[in-house]
Amino acid sequence: MSSRPMPLSVDLPVKDMPAAPRLPAIQKTDPxxxxxxxxxxxxxxxxxxxxxxxxxxxxxxxAAIQATDERRFxxxxxxxxxxxxxxxxxxxxxxGVSAFPQAATLRRVLHMLQxxxxxxxxxxxxxxxxxxxxxxxxxxxxxxxxxxPVVPLQxxxxxxxxxxxxxxxxxxxxxxxxxxHAGMDVVRHLPGNVLAIGSVGVAGSACAxxxxxxxxxVQLSDACGVNAGNGQDEALAQxxxxxxxxxxxxxxxxxxxxxxxxxxxxxxxAMMVGAMLQAASERRVVLVDGFVAGAAALIARCLVPEVDGxxxxxxxxxxxxxxxxxxxxxxxxxxDMELHMGQGMGALLAWPMxxxxxxxxxx
Amino acid sequence: MSSRPMPLSVDLPVKDMPAAPRLPAIQKTDPxxxxxxxxxxxxxxxxxxxxxxxxxxxxxxxAAIQATDERRFxxxxxxxxxxxxxxxxxxxxxxGVSAFPQAATLRRVLHMLQxxxxxxxxxxxxxxxxxxxxxxxxxxxxxxxxxxPVVPLQxxxxxxxxxxxxxxxxxxxxxxxxxxHAGMDVVRHLPGNVLAIGSVGVAGSACAxxxxxxxxxVQLSDACGVNAGNGQDEALAQxxxxxxxxxxxxxxxxxxxxxxxxxxxxxxxAMMVGAMLQAASERRVVLVDGFVAGAAALIARCLVPEVDGxxxxxxxxxxxxxxxxxxxxxxxxxxDMELHMGQGMGALLAWPMxxxxxxxxxx
Numbered sequence: 001m002s003s004r005p006m007p008l009s010v011d012l013p014v015k016d017m018p019a020a021p022r023l024p025a026i027q028k029t030d031p032x033x034x035x036x037x038x039x040x041x042x043x044x045x046x047x048x049x050x051x052x053x054x055x056x057x058x059x060x061x062x063a064a065i066q067a068t069d070e071r072r073f074x075x076x077x078x079x080x081x082x083x084x085x086x087x088x089x090x091x092x093x094x095x096g097v098s099a100f101p102q103a104a105t106l107r108r109v110l111h112m113l114q115x116x117x118x119x120x121x122x123x124x125x126x127x128x129x130x131x132x133x134x135x136x137x138x139x140x141x142x143x144x145x146x147x148x149p150v151v152p153l154q155x156x157x158x159x160x161x162x163x164x165x166x167x168x169x170x171x172x173x174x175x176x177x178x179x180x181h182a183g184m185d186v187v188r189h190l191p192g193n194v195l196a197i198g199s200v201g202v203a204g205s206a207c208a209x210x211x212x213x214x215x216x217x218v219q220l221s222d223a224c225g226v227n228a229g230n231g232q233d234e235a236l237a238q239x240x241x242x243x244x245x246x247x248x249x250x251x252x253x254x255x256x257x258x259x260x261x262x263x264x265x266x267x268x269x270a271m272m273v274g275a276m277l278q279a280a281s282e283r284r285v286v287l288v289d290g291f292v293a294g295a296a297a298l299i300a301r302c303l304v305p306e307v308d309g310x311x312x313x314x315x316x317x318x319x320x321x322x323x324x325x326x327x328x329x330x331x332x333x334x335x336d337m338e339l340h341m342g343q344g345m346g347a348l349l350a351w352p353m354x355x356x357x358x359x360x361x362x363x
Numbered sequence: 364m365s366s367r368p369m370p371l372s373v374d375l376p377v378k379d380m381p382a383a384p385r386l387p388a389i390q391k392t393d394p395x396x397x398x399x400x401x402x403x404x405x406x407x408x409x410x411x412x413x414x415x416x417x418x419x420x421x422x423x424x425x426a427a428i429q430a431t432d433e434r435r436f437x438x439x440x441x442x443x444x445x446x447x448x449x450x451x452x453x454x455x456x457x458x459g460v461s462a463f464p465q466a467a468t469l470r471r472v473l474h475m476l477q478x479x480x481x482x483x484x485x486x487x488x489x490x491x492x493x494x495x496x497x498x499x500x501x502x503x504x505x506x507x508x509x510x511x512p513v514v515p516l517q518x519x520x521x522x523x524x525x526x527x528x529x530x531x532x533x534x535x536x537x538x539x540x541x542x543x544h545a546g547m548d549v550v551r552h553l554p555g556n557v558l559a560i561g562s563v564g565v566a567g568s569a570c571a572x573x574x575x576x577x578x579x580x581v582q583l584s585d586a587c588g589v590n591a592g593n594g595q596d597e598a599l600a601q602x603x604x605x606x607x608x609x610x611x612x613x614x615x616x617x618x619x620x621x622x623x624x625x626x627x628x629x630x631x632x633a634m635m636v637g638a639m640l641q642a643a644s645e646r647r648v649v650l651v652d653g654f655v656a657g658a659a660a661l662i663a664r665c666l667v668p669e670v671d672g673x674x675x676x677x678x679x680x681x682x683x684x685x686x687x688x689x690x691x692x693x694x695x696x697x698x699d700m701e702l703h704m705g706q707g708m709g710a711l712l713a714w715p716m717x718x719x720x721x722x723x724x725x726x
Contacts, residue, residue: 042481052481053681053701055712118405118415118723125722318416336699337716338416349418352715353700359488360481 012159017174021181021258021274021303024281029309031064034073038063042360052360054332058312059357065285065310066193076358078285080192081351083123083130083344084275085112086183088268089138089161090203091170095243097206099236102161105202106139112200112343113143115150119198122348128196130344133186135179136161136267137201156182158267165247169254169263170207171270176262179270184278186271195279196314196351197296198289198344199268206240208295209321210248210264215257215298216328218321220248225320257302265299272296277303280310285354287312289347290339291322298325312354315339315346375522380537384544384621384637384666387644392672394427397436401426405723415723417695421675422720428648428673429556439721441648443555444714446486446493446707447638448475449546451631452501452524453566454533458606460569462599465524468565469502475563475706476506478513482561485711491559493707496549498542499524499630500564519545521630528610532617532626533570534633539625542633547641549634558642559677559714560659561652561707562631569603571658572684573611573627578620578661579691581684583611588683620665628662635659640666643673648717650675652710653702654685661688675717678702678709 067073087109093102111117112132123130133154134141138161143149158179162170209224254263273296279286288297288311300307315335334350430436450472456465474480475495486493496517497504501524506512521542525533572587617626636659642649651660651674663670678698697713
């Protein structure tokens with residue numbers, strides 16, 4: 001593949017950004033304090049205690065997120081669910097690590113903005129509000145004049161795609177911090193108490209694999225397995241692994257979460273980390289979509305461990321690394337539908353499970 | 364446990380029932396004829412072909428059920444979904460093979476009829492109509508005068524519980540056939556084109572394990588594994604296995620599907636078999652709930668293999684045998700929530716996935 005020169009010129013200026021982010025305080029949830037009371041209410045109709053299986057655990061988690069006083073907790077109330085899809089490009093796409101050209105990111109974003117993607121249909125069906133956030137798509141997002149957007153686009157571009165991580169860090173530390181803060185800021189202005197978080201961006205899963213490998217000590221070859229569903233063939237898989245080894249080797253000194261994010265992450269990942277932390281600090285339920293959002297959840301948990309209780313993993317995708325990531329997060333996703341797309345599809349599919357959990361506690 | 368005398372007196376008369384059931388003709392579905400066209404429509408928005416994973420497969424299955432002419436298939440239309448919960452008791456409960464006394468069946472049925480069970484909440488949430496069918500509860504179902512039923516009860520009792528299968532066949536061949544026909548008849552009078560099928564009845568899973576073991580050649584000890592979620596302890600598991608071995612040994616000559624059903628099945632299982640066959644013959648989508656309904660699906664498939672294309676397996680329960688059953692049916696369930704209850708809970712939880720599939724093909 002072409003070795004694009006380091007695109008210094010496409011960065012946007014980041015003014016006066018501190019080297020360390022201002023992270024919000026997150027209150028630790030305490031499901032155990034509620035467990036006995038909820039089990040009694042759930043089993044009132046003569047089903048055995050554990051009959052509801054993981055649905056019962058979901059009830060407990062949602063209750064713990066919303067219970068400010070466990071003695072007076074009455075019911076789960078899910079209000080005005082929001083879906084944020086963070087879009088960004090990755091310089092490493094130049095290395096041919098994806099089955100799709102980088103331009104596919106923009107096309108997918110345009111489809112979403114015009115209401116033509118699969119995710120738009122499920123957004124309507126499930127009663128979500130969708131916003132697309134341009135965290136760092138490689139080009140200016142511009143819709144044709146005769147097709148105005150039906151979905152709001154938030155302009156938060158940190159840069160026109162990250163740098164090629166086989167040649168340099170994906171972004172500067174200041175850019176990573178700016179991404180975190182932008183993600184936090186986007187969430188601050190959203191209504192509701194449920195936030196689903198997904199992403200779109202060619203080669204995003206390559207970055208997720210690198211983050212998983214570095215932060216969890218997973219072999220890179222396991223973290224970026226081959227997947228036929230993505231149209232990847234054996235040669236592509238081999239090339240991807242080889243280029244990611246090169247990137248991991250170049251950034252071998254990056255081990256702290258923010259360093260890993262800056263070295264091998266992406267703008268959308270940085271913003272998702274910030275969005276998750278902010279949402280949890282406001283006691284929102286955070287519904288985490290696919291593998292790339294999962295990598296953001298991993299970083300978020302490293303930064304503020306208390307975020308954990310607010311994260312609901314929506315699904316396990318067909319990305320082999322996603323399974324390992326969920327194991328390391330010590331969590332089970334609600335669905336396992338072998339989806340191979342981000343954009344919040346899995347989160348939207350899983351949403352009715354949260355509604356069911358809410359309903360079970362209604363008087 | 365007490366060895367109840369063979370309760371011949373509690374059978375209801377079965378008049379002039381033929382030894383072989385009149386089974387409806389079922390048209391074989393042909394998903395492959397639709398595959399190319401649907402893939403094109405689903406991937407119109409630039410997602411790769413297999414991106415939707417098992418959701419895409421569900422779209423294909425539902426389309427194949429509804430497509431009378433694959434060249435003119437437009438959209439999936441799911442109308443007026445119905446949930447039938449078949450209730451029955453099993454004489455083998457006398458042998459202490461369940462963590463619950465037989466009386467729990469009646470209590471659960473009453474809760475459902477009075478709208479107090481978990482399933483009632485999800486029925487409302489998902490927009491289903493629920494009917495409870497008394498296929499053979501051991502007592503007369505009677506609600507207190509001051510608590511009229513909010514859910515219709517269909518009186519189709521074949522007998523007051525089956526016989527204890529460690530001592531005799533569960534039911535006569537004529538009763539099995541009567542059960543099949545009753546199940547078919549119940550479905551004939553239902554509106555809509557989606558039928559979810561669940562069951563309730565203490566020791567039903569013991570019968571399901573025996574059916575699975577006999578029809579699929581699965582070791583009985585694998586088919587009736589221990590499950591802590593059901594409140595079963597080690598001693599109970601040991602007793603259950605021992606008593607089921609005795610039953611399997613007594614009925615070792617039963618190998619044909621209807622013989623297995625009569626020897627070791629239950630009234631609710633017989634009716635579910637009939638209901639599934641009838642629903643498929645009317646091209647309804649059949650959403651199969653838990654392990655016991657799965658055993659009915661197994662028998663239905665033995666009787667009329669074409670039923671297969673109409674069955675959507677809703678979930679994998681925490682019953683160890685259920686996993687094996689699904690493997691033998693060569694199908695994957697939509698959900699894996701470790702539920703340990705029947706009554707259609709898993710089917711109701713899985714329903715939004717069908718709505719999502721429907722929505723993806725809408726113009």
